Amino acid sequence: MKNRLKVLRAERNWSQADLAARLDVSRQAVNAVETGKYDPSLPLAFKIARLFDLPIEEIFDDGERHG
Amino acid sequence: MMESAMDESERGRGFAALAGRVVLLVFAGLGALGGAGFIAGFLAAYHQDPGGTLSVRDVLILAGGALFVLCGLYGGWRAIRSLRATDLAAGPLTPREGRNRLVMVLAGLLGAAISLVLVLHHGGPADNPLALFDGPLSPAVAIVLALVVGVLVPALSIYWHLRVIDEQEAAAYSKGALIAMYAFWIGAPVWWLLWKGGLTPAPDGVLIYVTTAVIATIVWFWAKYR
Numbered sequence: 300m301k302n303r304l305k306v307l308r309a310e311r312n313w314s315q316a317d318l319a320a321r322l323d324v325s326r327q328a329v330n331a332v333e334t335g336k337y338d339p340s341l342p343l344a345f346k347i348a349r350l351f352d353l354p355i356e357e358i359f360d361d362g363e364r365h366g
Numbered sequence: 367m368m369e370s371a372m373d374e375s376e377r378g379r380g381f382a383a384l385a386g387r388v389v390l391l392v393f394a395g396l397g398a399l400g401g402a403g404f405i406a407g408f409l410a411a412y413h414q415d416p417g418g419t420l421s422v423r424d425v426l427i428l429a430g431g432a433l434f435v436l437c438g439l440y441g442g443w444r445a446i447r448s449l450r451a452t453d454l455a456a457g458p459l460t461p462r463e464g465r466n467r468l469v470m471v472l473a474g475l476l477g478a479a480i481s482l483v484l485v486l487h488h489g490g491p492a493d494n495p496l497a498l499f500d501g502p503l504s505p506a507v508a509i510v511l512a513l514v515v516g517v518l519v520p521a522l523s524i525y526w527h528l529r530v531i532d533e534q535e536a537a538a539y540s541k542g543a544l545i546a547m548y549a550f551w552i553g554a555p556v557w558w559l560l561w562k563g564g565l566t567p568a569p570d571g572v573l574i575y576v577t578t579a580v581i582a583t584i585v586w587f588w589a590k591y592r
Contacts, residue, residue: 314457315456315457316456316457316458316460317457319463320458320460320461323460323461323462323532324460324462324532324533324534325462325463325466325532325534325535326456326457326459326460326463327535327590327591328532328533328535331534332534336592337534337537339533339534340533
C-alpha cells in the first residue's frame with residue numbers, strides 16, 4: 300500500500316526516530332511502513348492519522364480510489 | 367531534515383549491510399571460541415605428558431591459534447562498532463526499543479548462563495563438543511535448568527510479547543514462526559520416512575529443534591529489518 304508518511308514527516312522536520320517515539324513504535328516499524336514493506340494495522344493507521352490531523356485516506360492509498 | 371541511516375535502508379542497502387555485520391559477528395565469535403578451544407585442548411594434551419617440552423613447531427601452532435583468536439576478537443569488535451554506529455545514526459532509541467534491547471540482553475545472559483552450566487556439568491567426554499547435547503546431566507542440574515527454561519523463559523517471552531514489541535515486530539515474529547512450523551511439519555516426517563527407507567541416519571531431535579529455531583530466527587530478522 301502506498302502512503303505519504305515520509306513526505307508528511309519531512310514537512311514537520313521529524314526524523315524516523317521522532318515519529319517512532321510519537322507513535323510508540325520502533326524506528327524499524329516507521330521505516331517499514333514508509334517503504335511499503337509493512338501495512339499498519341487499523342489502530343496504528345488511525346493513530347498516524349490523528350498525529351498528522353488528516354483522514355486516513357489522505358495518508359494511505361490502496362490503489363482502489365475512484366474519480 | 368537530516369538523513370538517517372534508517373533512511374539509507376529505504377534504498378535497499380540497509381538489510382544487506384546489517385545482515386553482513388551480524389554474520390561477521392557470529393563467525394568472529396565462533397572463530398575466537400574455536401581458536402580458544404584449540405589452544406586449551408593443545409595445552410591440556412601438553413600437560414598430560416609430564417616430561418614433554420614445547421618444540422618450535424608447537425609454539426608456532428599455538429601462535430597460529432592465538433592469532434586466530436585475535437583475528438576473531440578484532441572482527442567481532444569491528445562488527446559491533448559498525449552496528450553501533452548505524453544504530454546511533456538512526457537516532458535515539460524509542461522507549462519501546464529501549465525495553466526491547468533490555469530484554470534481548472537479559473535473554474542473551476540467560477542463554478550464556480544455561481550454556482555455561484551445560485558445559486561445566488555435562489557428563490559426556492570433554493573432547494566431544496556434541497556431548498554437550500548428548501551427555502547426561504545430574505538430576506539436580508537438570509531440574510534447575512528445566513525450571514529456568516520452563517518458567518523464566520516463558521515469563522520473559524510473555525512480557526516481551528505483551529509490553530515490548532510493536533505490531534511490525536510481532537508480524538515479523540509470526541512470519542518466522544509460521545515458516546519454521548512448516549519446515550518442522552514437513553522436514554521432520556520427510557527425514558523419518560527416509561530413515562524408515564534406510565536412506566538416512568535416524569532423525570535427530572536436537573538437530574531438528576535447532577534447525578527449526580534457526581529458521582524462525584532468520585525469517586524474523588529478515589522480516590523485521592529488510
